[in-house]
Amino acid sequence: QKEVEQDPGPLSVPEGAIVSLNCTYSNSAFQYFMWYRQYSRKGPELLMYTYSSGNKEDGRFTAQVDKSSKYISLFIRDSQPSDSATYLCAMSYSSASKIIFGSGTRLSIRP
Amino acid sequence: DTGVSQNPRHKITKRGQNVTFRCDPISEHNRLYWYRQTLGQGPEFLTYFQNEAQLEKSRLLSDRFSAERPKGSFSTLEIQRTEQGDSAMYLCASRTQQGGTNEKLFFGSGTQLSVL
Numbered sequence: 001q002k003e004v005e006q007d008p009g010p011l012s013v014p015e016g017a018i019v020s021l022n023c024t025y026s027n028s029a030f031q032y033f034m035w036y037r038q039y040s041r042k043g044p045e046l047l048m049y050t051y052s053s054g055n056k057e058d059g060r061f062t063a064q065v066d067k068s069s070k071y072i073s074l075f076i077r078d079s080q081p082s083d084s085a086t087y088l089c090a091m092s093y094s095s096a097s098k099i100i101f102g103s104g105t106r107l108s109i110r111p
Numbered sequence: 112d113t114g115v116s117q118n119p120r121h122k123i124t125k126r127g128q129n130v131t132f133r134c135d136p137i138s139e140h141n142r143l144y145w146y147r148q149t150l151g152q153g154p155e156f157l158t159y160f161q162n163e164a165q166l167e168k169s170r171l172l173s174d175r176f177s178a179e180r181p182k183g184s185f186s187t188l189e190i191q192r193t194e195q196g197d198s199a200m201y202l203c204a205s206r207t208q209q210g211g212t213n214e215k216l217f218f219g220s221g222t223q224l225s226v227l
Contacts, residue, residue: 043115043204043218043219043220043221046215049215098144101146101154102153104151104152104153
């Protein structure tokens with residue numbers, strides 16, 4: 001079993017829809033949770049991060065962490081075609097440890 | 112351009128050959144990471160450096176792989192006797208240790224390796 005599980009998609013939604021992306025994990029020792037966006041033939045770029053449980057909002061993006069359920073989510077409001085990319089969840093045990101990634105969800109926003 | 116730079120962008124090689132990739136991190140970043148990514152998968156951790164010291168190496172990493180960061184600046188990743196299973200995107204990332212925050216990891220655009 002992988003430490004971090006993520007539905008690979010692809011997920012296709014119409015422009016303006018709310019998108020929900022999710023990951024589950026097995027190790028309760030994870031403390032830092034991140035979402036990265038990756039465009040084709042590019043490296044991942046950080047979108048959101050949270051420490052421990054809770055919500056964090058940044059513009060159209062909201063990240064949620066539920067440590068009791070070992071479940072994290074990323075919500076995208078008013079989705080745009082430019083949001084079409086692969087979204088990777090990621091997590092780490094401490095501020096100094098390596099980051100472990102999910103397999104990514106491929107998202108397509110239809111105009 | 113002050114981002115993470117990787118060279119070459121693409122490398123095609125024949126099975127059994129050695130290849131070397133280079134990564135130039137953001138100048139003030141003292142931590143440097145190597146990841147490998149195959150199609151449809153997330154980045155897989157390979158190794159990381161703090162300055163010139165290699166602090167962790169994945170147990171999944173074959174002994175055909177070696178990485179160096181001789182002066183704590185740029186890093187090289189060498190694969191000896193390449194195999195077709197080594198075909199992947201090799202990503203380099205860097206961050207600063209300042210403040211102890213882990214989240215701001217900056218990635219390069221990667222080196223795409225194809226082993227024929």
